[in-house]
Amino acid sequence: MSTHDDTALRERTPGLVPDARPDRLPPGDKTLIGLLLVAGFTVILNETVMGVALPVLMKDLGVTAATGQWLTTGFMLTMAVVIPATGYIMGRFRLRPIFITAMSLFTLGTAIAAAAPGFGVLLVGRVVQASGTAVMLPLLMTTALTLVPPSIRGRIMGTISIVISVAPAIGPTISGLVLSQLTWRWIFIVMLPVAVVALSLGAWKVRDVTTPHRTRLDVLSLALSAVGFGALIFGLSSIGESAGGHVLIAPWIPISVGVLALVLFAWRQIGLQESADGPLMDLRVFARRSYTVSALVLVIGFMAMFGALIVLPIFLQQVLELGTLETGLLLLPGGLTMGALSPVVGRLYDRVGPRPLVTPGVLALSAGLWLLSTLHPGTPSAAVVGVHVLLSIGLAFMITPLFTSALGSLPRDLYGHGSAIVNTMQQLAGAAGTALFITVLSTTTAARHAAGADLLSATADGVQSAFLWGGVVSLVAVGASLLVRRPPASAEGDAPVAMH
Secondary structure (H helix, E strand, C coil): CCHHHHHHHHHHCCCCCCCCECCECCHHHHHHHHHHHHHHHHHHHCCCCHHHHHHHHHHHHCCCHHHHCHHHHHHHHHHHHHHHHHHHHHHHCCHHHHHHHHHHHHHHHHHHHHCCCCHHHHHHHHHHHHHHHHHHHHHHHHHHHHHCCHHHHHHHHHHHHHHHHHHHHHHHHHHHHHHCCCCCCHHHHCHHHHHHHHHHHHHHHCCCCCCCCCCCCCHHHHHHHHHHHHHHHHHHHHHHHHCCCCCCCCCHHHHHHHHHHHHHHHHHHHHCCCCCCCCCCCHHHHHCHHHHHHHHHHHHHHHHHHHHHHHHHHHHHHHCCCCHHHHHHHHHHHHHHHHHHHHHHHHHHHHHCCHHHHHHHHHHHHHHHHHHCCCCCCCCHHHHHHHHHHHHHHHHHHHHHHHHHHHHCCCHHHHHHHHHHHHHHHHHHHHHHHHHHHHHHHHHHHHHHHCCCCHHHHHHHHHHHHHHHHHHHHHHHHHHHCCCCCCCHHHCCCCCCCCC
8 A cells, every 4th residue: 555545544534643654653642652551551450459469358358269359350351341332432432531531430440449348349449440441451552553553563562562461460469569568458549549640641641533423332232242241251250159159040051141142242243234333343353364363362361361360379378378478579570571571572573473473472371381280389489480480471472463463454444343352352361261260279179178188288289270271271372373474464454354
């Protein structure tokens, strides 16, 4: 496509502004993306702060691990329910009011959690936090895709990956530092002024770069997605709770309802593709093989990442009997490794494409999970750190290339839908990974303890089983990574693809 054609396309496409140079962002665009990155880092950080705090909360609030993990699973589930509507939100409203609303919700949720008298109100605060976070991530991605030229997209997406992956990775460390001196409530109290500053700065500096248009929200699609994702994750999490014999409904019932609702949701979206308002989520993105394969590998990567972030603190505290501060510090090298590698991997993507980075990354991820399945009460804490760093290296080499390959393979008019779908899948994967790991951990621990093993040994066996299942699932990603390709240059600005 010529420069003239690209400029013409931008002029007639809402929300797009011309590039001053193909390899450089104008200062105003840098400032806007920078502000969104800061706000995004602040909100995503909270996705995993409950991991290290879970054992403390279990004792303080009198809940089981299977119940307590809803503070993380519920956060990600809320995001998976809200994110499908972000395509509509970003098309219907301007960037600045969307940002202010999202950060206001996050700030309100943080205040509710800080003042929560018990588990129920704390969970409500986490849900309100997540409803703001859900809008922020696709807002950041879609704005970057709109403003950043393809020639430097890998570099910018590498920076965005710090928000997507590193913020959740260092959440447990920050949580551990706070809990070493203060109660769990202070995790939210110390975050509240940060959220207020991010909200104030964004309200002052964030500018509108999109042109909204009137469109109708398909309420039935939104309801089906909420029921589908909600019931599916509820069912998966209930399997863990059933280990203790305290479930109100058999897990297979909500799982079946969730699957049926998602099938109806997909059927509804395909039927709305030719309507004037279009679908809530345009599933034609899956007609792009690069998008589909990259999204599949991302799903498995995030299942492993969030599962590990909730199971490792339990192992370190309940099996190795370490404190919250030690636990947080032991998980810090992995987060720092991801932060250091993400921009480097982004630059490498611009040079060599995705597959030379993704396949070694998936192999490192798989190796890390298999090694974690050998953890036992005598495992040195240094060995846990080393394997966690290996896992983090694998994720760093996966996330930036996969996000860039997936979204870069789409035409411009599918950017919003592609971003919403991949972010929904990311959150669903994180929630499913958390539920899977906790389910295996809970059921195995209960079975070993009932068979006569002491609680410490039974918990260690549960941790081994959880990571063993993670290793098995990772083998699917190893095979799929060989199919990842760099998006063709013709993907930029071409026409929407058909799906029948």
